[in-house]
Amino acid sequence: MEQNLVPPPQRRNFLMIMLGGVGGLLAVAAGWPIFRFLMPDKGDDSAGQVKIGRELVQPGSSHFFQYLGRPAVVLQPSPGKFVALSAVCTHLGCVVQWQEDQGQFLCPCHGGRFSEDGAVVSGPPPEPLETLPVVLEGDQILVG
Ligand code: FES
Structure with a gap:
């Protein structure tokens, strides 16, 4: 045993x-x-610029796209002026919506509002939307 x-x-x-x-x-x-x-997702920092056709962003309108793996938006608040911003709300990270009739971004989660240049207008967001570099090159808008 x-x-x-x-x-x-x-x-x-x-x-x-x-x-x-x-x-x-x-x-x-x-x-x-x-x-x-x-x-x-923080995205890949090695990613390059995003090219967007200028015809997609008419005066007063916006165009949403992915920048470094995150939602972003470019808009033309007045003719010839282009602004690119992160579309991620600085409160809790919801994706903002562009309200063309009011000229503001609205966060659908808690009603945060941002101006056309990303500044906080009202609501709980503690900081403005992140501004992204934007350059015009011919009929292309280069973001990043
Ligand atoms: S997540 Fe945008 S206001 Fe709360």
């Missing part, structure tokens, strides 16, 4: 450590998708 070489308390500790390790791995595996959903 073979003897048990590991005393019971040590075997119990070993099993508890193994179960804890497996439980920890399962918790990380289950929590990773939730973490990625809650944390916005």
Whole structure:
């Protein structure tokens, strides 16, 4: 008859450590998708400029696009003047909407309002929308 070489308390500790390790791995595996959903993508800093056809942004109108993996918007508040902004609200990160009739951005989540240049007009947003560099090149608008 073979003897048990590991005393019971040590075997119990070993099993508890193994179960804890497996439980920890399962918790990380289950929590990773939730973490990625809650944390916005910072984007790839090595990405270049975004080119947008000038005809897509008529005076008073806006054009939404992705810049470095995040929502952004370019608009022409007055003829020949182009403004590019992050479209991510600085309160809790909702995507703002352009309201052409009011000349303002509205955040649908908590009613935050921003002016055409991204300044906070009203509501809970603590900071203006991030301004993005914009340059005109022929019939193209270059953002970034
Ligand atoms: S997320 Fe925009 S006002 Fe709250």
